[in-house]
Amino acid sequence: MKLLEVFKDFQVKVRGRGQFGRYNQLFIVEPKDKWEPITKEALEGYVENLNKRYPNEGFRLRKYKQYVVLDKPSRRWKGGRLVKVKDRVPIYFDLKNQKFYVPKWYVEKRTRLTNFIIMVTLGALGVTRVKYLKTIGR
8 A cells, every 4th residue: 555645745625615605716735834743642532522523433543554543444334234434534644753644545536535634634633724726717
């Protein structure tokens, strides 16, 4: 599995709406100049908050090599059968170097979902800011 570093190997761009939903706008997600270093305790608190808000999703933290991974299980029970989870994007945190990674497959195949999840997760952890880039029409 090949990992891509967020902000270095690809740009995080998110589409949104402006002026009461009349205009499509493009935003870019950038790292702040300075942020509080992310700790394992901060990640655990974030996952705990997610699980309170969305109890059926099953967010979790796990260890993979030198990374701490925030993700959801790839399958879950629904209606008495096991189904594949489609809105899953794992984020790999290198806490020592304060770098963030996402598997290459998700960036190539599910770009919009990946960018949105990176924006929300790293924004909630105080790492990123969102800047307006341009309006792309009606």
